[in-house]
Amino acid sequence: MLFKPLNRKGYSTSLLFTPILLSLSISAIASPIAYYSNSSLSGVWVYRSFKNDQNLDTEFNKLQFGKGYLTLTIDGGEVTGCIGNNGWQLEISGQKSVRPDGKHTFDLTGKGIVDHEPWQYDYSAQLEPTMHGAQNQALAITGSVLRVLSHSEGKSPAGEVASFTAVKITDTDLIPMDFQCD
Numbered sequence: 001m002l003f004k005p006l007n008r009k010g011y012s013t014s015l016l017f018t019p020i021l022l023s024l025s026i027s028a029i030a031s032p033i034a035y036y037s038n039s040s041l042s043g044v045w046v047y048r049s050f051k052n053d054q055n056l057d058t059e060f061n062k063l064q065f066g067k068g069y070l071t072l073t074i075d076g077g078e079v080t081g082c083i084g085n086n087g088w089q090l091e092i093s094g095q096k097s098v099r100p101d102g103k104h105t106f107d108l109t110g111k112g113i114v115d116h117e118p119w120q121y122d123y124s125a126q127l128e129p130t131m132h133g134a135q136n137q138a139l140a141i142t143g144s145v146l147r148v149l150s151h152s153e154g155k156s157p158a159g160e161v162a163s164f165t166a167v168k169i170t171d172t173d174l175i176p177m178d179f180q181c182d
Contacts (some may be wrong), residue, residue, distance in 0.1 A: 036104060038074035044175050045070040047083060049145050049164035065162035069179050079108060082181035088114040089182060106141065120148040139168035
C-alpha cells in the first residue's frame with residue numbers, strides 16, 4: 001500500500017497533497033533558467049584535461065592529461081565536431097540535452113586513428129551555470145573523460161579517467177589558422 005489511511009474513516013489524505021505537489025512540479029519546470037541556443041554553444045572551445053591526482057603536492061604541470069581544440073556543431077540534440085591538437089584529431093559525435101532543472105548536459109564520443117592506432121574517448125559533461133555577479137564569465141563545459149581504448153604502445157591504458165574543462169573561444173584570433181575538422 002503506497003499511502004496509509006490517515007484518518008479514522010480510513011480515507012487517505014494523499015489526494016489533498018496532489019495539487020500542492022503538482023504546483024511545485026510545474027513551478028520548478030517553469031522557473032527561469034539560463035537559455036543557450038545551439039548556435040551559441042556551437043563553435044571552437046579550448047580543451048584541457050587533468051589527471052585525477054589526490055596528492056596536493058603534485059606539480060601542476062604533471063597533472064596534464066590532454067589539451068587541444070574542441071569544435072562542436074549542435075543541431076537539435078545531435079552533436080558533431082572534432083577534438084585535436086598538433087599531431088592528433090578525433091571525430092566527435094554524441095548528444096546534448098537540457099534537463100528539467102535547465103542544465104545542459106553532453107554525452108560525447110571521440111574516435112579516430114592516430115599514428116596507425118585506434119583512439120576512443122568518452123566524455124560526460126555539463127555547461128557550467130552563469131555565476132551571480134560575474135563579469136566577463138566565459139562559457140565553460142566541465143566533466144569527465146574516459147580513455148576507452150589503450151594506445152601509444154600501452155603507455156596510455158584503457159580505463160583511465162580524467163577531469164576536463166572546455167572554455168568557449170570568442171576571440172577568433174586565438175584559433176590557430178591551421179586548425180579545422182578534417
